[in-house]
Amino acid sequence: MPELLAPAGSLDKLKIAVHYGADAVYLSGGPYSLRSRAALSSEELVAGVAYAHRHRVKAYATVNILAHNRDLGGLPEHIDLLRQAGVDAIIVADPGVFSLARRLAPELPIHLSTQANVTNLESARFWQAQGVRRLNLARELGLSELAEIRRAVGIELEVFVHGALCVSYSGRCALSLYLNGRDANLGQCTHPCRYRYALMEERRPGQYFPVEEDSRGAYIFNSKDLCLLHRLPDLITAGTDAIKIEGRMKSAYYVGATVRLYRTALDLISRRLDQEGPEALTALRLPSAFAEELAKIGSRGYTENFLHHPPGAEDMQHQGSDYQPTHxxxxxxxxxxxxxxxxxxxxxxxxxxxxxxxxxxxxxxxxxxxxxxxxxxxxxxxxxxxxxxxxxxxxxxxxxxxxxxxxGPPATTDAPEASLAGGTQDA
Ligand code: SF4
The missing domain is CATH 2.40.30.10 (Translation factors)
Incomplete structure (x- = not known):
């Protein structure tokens, strides 16, 4: 069965993910991950890894910025901290960071971030030859491409199954840097793809003309959220080693409820496999309780992204970026x-x-x-x-x-702790 990998944007969320059945968590410290606002302090990071290990859960640290020269300064000390904390792997995207980590901590296993954009089997072979232990494949891959890469390499393959999506290429995006001076590739995305855009004629400042793709509105960059819950049998058949949930910036409720959902689904599938063998996967459908539970976790609507065909207009949420949680x-x-x-x-x-x-x-x-x-x-x-x-x-x-x-349901949209900001660049 694939490993269930959950976001740990804080020590509390880490413990909640462990409680609800994550096999592994990913977390970060310092300014070296693509969720700079979800970074744990050094003490929290050490405590988080120890807590995970006490509960037989693995802990991976994200170090997946696309680094400039100036970002390399504190990295050796940070990698040393991660080594001493005993993380089970580090997640990197940048070949420079990869090579630095290899030199400084050769014993630390390396997982390649989705930000490295592995979209084909030759790339996968390349990273396998470099000694990477696991690839988190680009989100733009279909199921058949995943299966082809599985046949080409022996290393572990990880797939994002749930959470926010970027409209940019696996999270490589300059929109936030351009509009707000905050670089998504350094973990500072301000999520301008969720804004409402309008058109303004340069000699009529302040007069905004709505941009309409069609009668449904103007949120032209706003993708629905990823959900492959009902495709777990396909992903298992294709040889996925780990399934990953996005959302280190999201609420403790989102983390707990989502991990619980996927844990329960994996356990159900595992039982069916034990009883019926691999044929169980062909016709397996999750009971309706899963869809009902899914509906109780806030989202922007769901898409299966590229899994079976490239996404179209129906995979975007053009009506707005708000969500109306049922709970x-x-x-x-x-x-x-x-x-x-x-x-x-x-x-x-x-x-x-x-x-x-x-x-x-x-x-x-x-x-x-x-x-x-x-x-x-x-x-x-x-x-x-x-x-x-x-x-x-x-x-x-x-x-x-x-x-x-x-x-629930809430009387207003005053959902205190819920945050659905996010994009692909969560590792
Ligand atoms: S969430 Fe993704 S697509 Fe949206 S602005 Fe940030 S990096 Fe770009």
């Missing part, structure tokens, strides 16, 4: 117990209906009956960030630390 994150269990200690992630009110996300796709529905704050006072409303003892009917008796609570 919002409500809280994170900080301590199991009766009642459990919960950190609120959006306002929780007495009488709110909540859903606890147990491992597997089991959801426990309950209603808030009593809340006590850190001073032991009864409260009617808990604001985001508050730590509360949460009594419910029925009681949340079988919850675990790092388990998630959600509620």
């Amino acid at each position: 919002v994150p409500a809280g994170i269990i900080r301590q199991a117990g009766n009642p459990p200690l919960v950190e609120a992630r959006s306002p929780i009110l007495l009488g709110d209906g909540l859903e606890y996300l147990a491992q597997g796709l089991k959801n426990a529905r309950t209603v808030v009956t009593k809340m006590t704050n850190a001073d032991g006072k009864l409260i009617r409303r808990a604001n985001p960030g508050a730590l509360i003892q949460l009594a419910t009917d029925p009681p949340l008796s079988a919850v675990a630390e790092f388990g998630l609570l959600r509620k």
